[in-house]
Amino acid sequence: MTEKEKQFNILVREQKKNIYTVCFLFSNDKEEVADLFQDVLINLWQGMDHFRHEAKAGTWVYRIAFNTCLAYEKKKKRQETGLRLTMDIDLFAEKDNETKQIKQLYERINRLNYLDRAIVLLWLENLPYDEIAEIVGITVKNVSVRLVRIKEQLKQMH
Numbered sequence: 001m002t003e004k005e006k007q008f009n010i011l012v013r014e015q016k017k018n019i020y021t022v023c024f025l026f027s028n029d030k031e032e033v034a035d036l037f038q039d040v041l042i043n044l045w046q047g048m049d050h051f052r053h054e055a056k057a058g059t060w061v062y063r064i065a066f067n068t069c070l071a072y073e074k075k076k077k078r079q080e081t082g083l084r085l086t087m088d089i090d091l092f093a094e095k096d097n098e099t100k101q102i103k104q105l106y107e108r109i110n111r112l113n114y115l116d117r118a119i120v121l122l123w124l125e126n127l128p129y130d131e132i133a134e135i136v137g138i139t140v141k142n143v144s145v146r147l148v149r150i151k152e153q154l155k156q157m158h
Contacts, residue, residue, distance in 0.1 A: 015061040022065035062135040
């Protein structure tokens, strides 16, 4: 196993949850999430030689995952012509109040545009504003302003 392969394996092992989270942000379909995950891994592999370690590895992975999924979504929108088949996945099968609230929150988040979804998702992952800004490609001040607006928007949804 080459050094690059060892580094890649470690990176994927450490960042697997974050990659999946970003992929899930763009789709609830298991097969589509798996495809997105695989595309992210390919882009990470191809980009490893260009990673300059100026940012944290986690920030770089989030950025690659976010850009990969965003590009996929744009391509998918251009190609949409027919009825889309989806699998119904109920990740929140429990019926307790906390689970209902979490389900309601994620249903509302899924109604946001992709950039706002990404921002709130990264915020829920407890990332600092500067990392969120770097990942989604906006200023730290813009992250702060957008989060205030997103929270208000989520409150107003029914």
